[in-house]
Amino acid sequence: MSTSGSSTGNGPLYIGVSTKMYMGYQASLRWLSEVRSIVDDRPGLGTGSGVQDSPIRVFVIPSFPVLEPATRILAGSPVLLGAQNCAWGDGPLTGEVSPGMLAELGVSLVEIGHAERRKLFGEDDAVVARKVRAAVGQSLTPLLCIGEPERIDAGAAAAFCVEQVRAATGGDSGLLRRLVLAYEPVWAIGAQEPAPPKHVNAVLAQIRAELGPDCPLIYGGSAGPGLLPQLPAADGLFLGRFAHDAANLGRVLDEALLLRQADAPARSSSSRS
Numbered sequence: 001m002s003t004s005g006s007s008t009g010n011g012p013l014y015i016g017v018s019t020k021m022y023m024g025y026q027a028s029l030r031w032l033s034e035v036r037s038i039v040d041d042r043p044g045l046g047t048g049s050g051v052q053d054s055p056i057r058v059f060v061i062p063s064f065p066v067l068e069p070a071t072r073i074l075a076g077s078p079v080l081l082g083a084q085n086c087a088w089g090d091g092p093l094t095g096e097v098s099p100g101m102l103a104e105l106g107v108s109l110v111e112i113g114h115a116e117r118r119k120l121f122g123e124d125d126a127v128v129a130r131k132v133r134a135a136v137g138q139s140l141t142p143l144l145c146i147g148e149p150e151r152i153d154a155g156a157a158a159a160f161c162v163e164q165v166r167a168a169t170g171g172d173s174g175l176l177r178r179l180v181l182a183y184e185p186v187w188a189i190g191a192q193e194p195a196p197p198k199h200v201n202a203v204l205a206q207i208r209a210e211l212g213p214d215c216p217l218i219y220g221g222s223a224g225p226g227l228l229p230q231l232p233a234a235d236g237l238f239l240g241r242f243a244h245d246a247a248n249l250g251r252v253l254d255e256a257l258l259l260r261q262a263d264a265p266a267r268s269s270s271s272r273s
Ligand SMILES: O=C(CO)COP(=O)(O)O
Pocket: 018, 114, 184, 188, 189, 190, 191, 220, 221, 222, 223, 238, 239, 240, 241, 242
């Protein structure tokens, strides 16, 4: 998946959902079918063959066993398929899933370094960095999750996140360009409310200033309908629980489409100048 051309303001908006482990197998399939209908009902999201031209990139990240049937449910739609994790290679890694197998299945992006993986499964910066390289080596797009563990001010939070990105990429700007970054303040994950938009915009703007415009930077953490229009600094949203009711994903997609329609005249006039 190419992530080039993304930057705040006029690049594509990325809107995605992870089911984490909230759904069983059958419930995941039902949810994916609902997502499929919701996307089909919105022609502005484009088609499977035109996904690179769509102003909105929709992705879903179900559990591993659901990936293979998901490819059939989503066939011909513009929805990109992601995985929640990957191994740092293949071979003697019992119980893991290799990036190569994910690529073979039709997965295009893979979450790496989610806060739950870091906290509950002991994934440190070195493991995250190995996984990023392994994923890119199989032409997968790492959805690298970053975020401060506790409530701190925006400047300190941004510095923390930039360090996490540098640790994950080893400062390799070529690698940075291959990522989608998901800013997810750990304290806002699984909460009642997202982080305050003022904080999120300030952190995203500072991360952007440090890292440059080359990779999309989206927000996650208790995100739902109504949030995206309040986050002009974000290139999209990474949703969890509040999009497990698929109708809410539809609402967020409508907001994203409206935002990109509102941008369209500015975009076409700037491309003429
Ligand atoms: O971690 C998240 C997405 O991966 C966010 O989850 P919640 O929206 O459920 O807080």
